[in-house]
Amino acid sequence: MSEVEQLRVDASELQQFTESIFVGAGLNAVHAGQVADSLVKSDLRGTHSHGVVRIPFLIDRLFKGGANADPQIKILREAPATALLDGDRALGAVTATHAMRIAMEKAQTAGVGFVAVNNSDFIGACAHYALMAMPKNMIGIAWTNGYPGMTPWGGSVNNIGNNPIAFAAPGLAQGPVVLDMALSVAAGGKVRLAAKNNRRIPTDWIIDRHGQPTDNPADLAAGGALLPLGYKGYGLAVFGEILCGVLTGSRILSEIPAWFVDTQRDIGNGHIHMAIDISSFIEPEAFKHRVDEMAMMLKNTPLLTGMHEILLPGERAWRVQQEQLSTGIRLSASVWKDLLELADRLNIFAPTTQQ
């Protein structure tokens, strides 16, 4: 999407601005900080489909009652290494941050923590929560089910979430190794962002409402469906429903409303968070050196013609993050325009941007 990202905003100013918007919508400062953190860090890592572009939808959900601005998140069941939380319809970044923290606390004593959440909401980019485990020398995992925008393998209409999963493990030279992926070929947010920026998409991303391949991103909202990442992506999405939906007592498949359309309804999806304490298995420094050794072995693979290097999952995002921390976060003019309108409505001062 780089050619349409025309503006740059300082990362910490964008964080403060985003926090103010959510405080303006009724969240307390801690929760507003958690939501802002998840959105701005996504932009910082280059995942613009799950960054501040989502603010207008989330604010709409708070104002129309789909999400709860003042949640009381409760532990429903608990054992030494596990917990089940009632998310009380909080914005997903609030419940997911809370759940990941409890998972890490449990991993500190039990070696592993597995925390599940029901009665929840859209959590955005899963990497954000998996990455919370890095400073603790733990491996982090986050997985959510969601709105069924994808067709099952062999289907012609949408009927299952693209249920993304993220794994993060600490390394040294190239930053943490982070696999954060939708189980569709591309996230729905990328299709919607392409539509917003008047761009075409590859023909293997979606089918239109007649089940035909298309490069027009507007066909998704007009009754189309995301394509699964093969039958294996579909199979993993089924396990996303089982672990994040069935196991947590949450809604599954078409019981989950389209959160960005039906903003007055609660989403009621679920998610799971895992933390694995590395020192329960191996010394953390030895682990990181071994991860680097593994990376080197992969990077030494002879390249296909036309390819420049072998990357580790999350490596490009790490480089983008280092760059954007100094140069500012790139945002498209259309996304920024929406935020300025919202800031105006809420009487919030917006940071200045650079070209």
Ligand SMILES: NC(=O)c1ccc[n+]([C@@H]2O[C@H](COP(=O)([O-])OP(=O)(O)OC[C@H]3O[C@@H](n4cnc5c(N)ncnc54)[C@H](O)[C@@H]3O)[C@@H](O)[C@H]2O)c1
């Ligand atoms: N909350 C939700 O309901 C929801 C649903 C779907 C997706 N999402 C989020 O959408 C975001 C985008 O998902 P996506 O599947 O479109 O991501 P993507 O296809 O851009 O990237 C998927 C993974 O592939 C890795 N990767 C990319 N190029 C690589 C290369 N050349 N070598 C090695 N690894 C490489 C990336 O580091 C990333 O970990 C994610 O943050 C995901 O969590 C959220």
Ligand SMILES: O=C(O)C[C@H](O)C(=O)O
């Ligand atoms: O946006 C959604 O509904 C789900 C997810 O964030 C996606 O991008 O596919």
